[in-house]
Amino acid sequence: MRKLLVVIAFVAVSAPAFAQQAEGFDQSVNRWLHSNRGENYPRFTPDQVCGIADNIIAYQNEDGGWPKNLDMMSRLDRDSVVAALKPWRRRSTLDNSATHTQVEYLCEAYRTTGEERFRDAALRGMEYILSTQYPNGGWRGWDADAITFNDDVMCGVLSLWLEIIYAKPRFAWVDPAFRERIRASWDRGLDLVLRCQWVRDGVRTVWAQQYDHETLQPVKARSYELPGLAAGESANIVMLLMRIRKPSPEVVEAVKAAAAWFDANKITGKRIVTVAVPEGLPEDRSVKKDRRMVDDPDAAPIWARYYELGDDRFFLCTREGVKVCSLAEMPAERRSGYAWFGDWGNKVLKKYPSWLAKVEKQAARKK
Structure with missing residues (x-):
């Protein structure tokens, strides 16, 4: 029994x-x-x-x-x-x-x-x-030979490495020597993440989707994925950094700066709705749904997928690589076939206060 x-x-x-x-x-x-x-x-x-x-x-x-x-x-x-x-x-x-x-x-x-x-x-x-893993500490994706945060490449691997380092139950069997190899890989990857955080006029912001292996400058992938700050990928990076048990001063500053960026660039009073169009859209009858931005004073904050590197203006992009500023300007297929806006930053802003209190408490103990 x-x-x-x-x-x-x-x-x-x-x-x-x-x-x-x-x-x-x-x-x-x-x-x-x-x-x-x-x-x-x-x-x-x-x-x-x-x-x-x-x-x-x-x-x-x-x-x-x-x-x-x-x-x-x-x-x-x-x-x-x-x-x-x-x-x-x-x-x-x-x-x-x-x-x-x-x-x-x-x-x-x-x-x-x-x-x-x-x-x-x-x-x-x-x-x-x-x-x-490249000598610079990064991993490439599929669409471009570049350091890739898109599609959970960097964060997915580093999240796995962090769980192995912390000997979470499913990884408890990993022997110490192999775990040390993982730790060395993690250290190189984390260092690269911190170096890739975009700095504008001396102020840290967030991250792009892809970076050149040598220059660490943001680069494009597919034709409609132009260099720019990426809210979704950046949110995943910040959530990863906030899982580090004893973050270094560099990690703490990176998270603080990113949280400030998310707070400053949230879009309020707007909501993205998906509308079924059984007969197809007039400009493309093969597209059976449409996406629109509508007013909603009670809506939770949202963020655009891409922001300009120089001034944080958000942009969308056609398959031909042409930037536009609204969903209404996008061709039907791209308007409905890509997540141009999302609630990515909400998880960051929700966790950030408790994370900050924790690291401040850790810092106070060291004094």
Whole structure:
């Protein structure tokens, strides 16, 4: 009876963890569906851990990484899935939350099941991440050979590294020597994050999506992703920095400056609404929904996706690379097909006061 109670308690603890881990695959699933696979195919449920983890192992490349935009929870023939990919789509990447999410899942699967094949595959994934870190401390994405904060590349890896360094339960098995390699990689990555924070007239602001490996200047990726301060990516960076248990003075100043920027650049009294247009928009009948900015005095603050490097004016961009200043000026497809505004900064401003009180208390103890 005692053994049964232990098993029941263990499952109760593990199920939410795996449900959360499965959510990490959402970005890939969405892109999988958009690639015309449709939604009517068999999938594992979140509690079918070994099936999902074996999927992950089956899709792992020889170099230890994973391709992007595969549904790790599908129950399709694995060889057929891989064979259907064009060769360039099979290559390993950190883009769209690939590789670090697979490593996290495998580590949780190993903690729960004790199956060594899950641990070994996770270690190979970690080795891939270590091997692809640039000397400057950064990692590249898919669309541009540049230091990439877009699509959770830098923050996804550094978040994984931080949990390993702090020996969170799913990573408790990582041996000290390997953990030290992770720590060294984390230190280089964190140093790069701090160096990439955009400084204007001596004042720190936030971050761009991509940076040149040599100059650390913001660069473009796709035609409509021009150099500019990026609210969504910056919010993720700040949330990561606020997870550091004993932040250095440099980290503290970076967070303070970024929080001030989010507060100064919030858009209030406005809300983005999505409107169904079954008959299609007049300028493009293939677009069946529209996005508009409307007045709403009770709306929570929102932020634009991009802001000018020189003066914090927000901008949007057409596929041709032409900047515009409002949703109404955007072509129909880009207006509805990209997240030009979001509530990204709210999580920063919500957590910042308690984080600041904590670091000030830590500082007072040192005096």
